[in-house]
Amino acid sequence: MGETKSAAARTGLLLAAPALLLLLLFYLFPVGRVLSLSVLEPTPGLGNYEMLFTSSGIQAVLSATARICLITTAIAVPLGYLMAYVITIGSRSMRTFMLYGVLLPLWVSALVRSFVWVTLLQRRGLVNQFLQSLGVIDQPLPLIWNEFGVIVGMVHYMIPYAVLPLLASMAAIDIRLVEAARGMGASRGRAFREVFLPLSMPGIAASAILVLILTFGFYTTPAILGGGRTMMIAQYITTQILVLPRWGVGAMLATVLVVVTIALLLLLSRFFDPSHSRTER
DSSP states (O other), X not given: OHHHHHHHHHHHHHHHHHHXXXXXXXXXXXXXXXXXXXXXXXXXXXXXXXXXXXXXXXXXXXXXXXXXHHHHHHHHHHHHHHHHHHHHHSOHHHHHHHHHHHHGGGGSOHHHHHHHHHHHHSTTSHHHHHHHHTTSOSSOOOOSSSHHHHHHHHHHHHHHHHHHHHHHHHHTSOHHHHHHHHHTTOOHHHHIIIIIHXXXXXXXXXHHHHHHHHHHTOOHHHHHHSTTSSOOHHHHHHIIIIISOOHHHHHHHHXXXXXXXXXXXHHHHGGGOHHHHHHHO
16 A cells, blocks of 8 residues: 555656646746845845835835735725625525626726726816715815825725635535524524624635735736825835846845745635644534
């Protein structure tokens, strides 16, 4: 039995060797080469990493990035939860209709969606014109070229990514548990709060972490809706490498981004680890 397993392992390794070699040559090596510049350029050492604590410009970019990503996550996940819940409890036709509504934005380019928001939110855009026609405002509101516009565009982009993990989590919930709580006298709201919501918490956590991971690397939406006044880390890295150029600083920030992403991915994996789930139960 042991020899059979060993032979199967060797065969699997041989079959996977071409894919592993391609991954090493075309992904891991280039990424490692770029990240190594963080300690080699302009001089060997940790000088670039010291800028995390000494450069007010870098600190401002990191602060803005963290703030925008957290706000986006805090808005997108509850909206995604509401949509996922309606899809889960809705009729078959309603589920199909809403699911297409969730997936449709994924097929539209981020560039197109960003310019649509520019049309809607600019000073003479549809939103300001509508509010002025109602007499709600006298002067156009600054809805774009700032953090507000960036957050609006990012929330719109991220809602489908928030919905999908929540749908997967809610689909695994036995709805008969909610019905049993109702049968024992619990109101609809209490049955939701004490039965359905706790059971969906892993999906909420997974959705929040996934949205947070994706928002850290946003480039197009902040660049268009921020108008250069709101800069996130991806834009700052591009500026450091392509404009200045300061490869060491850009590589250092890229390394920080990779480390944060890996940490969040490890945290996310806990919510999809069956052995971990069984242990908790």
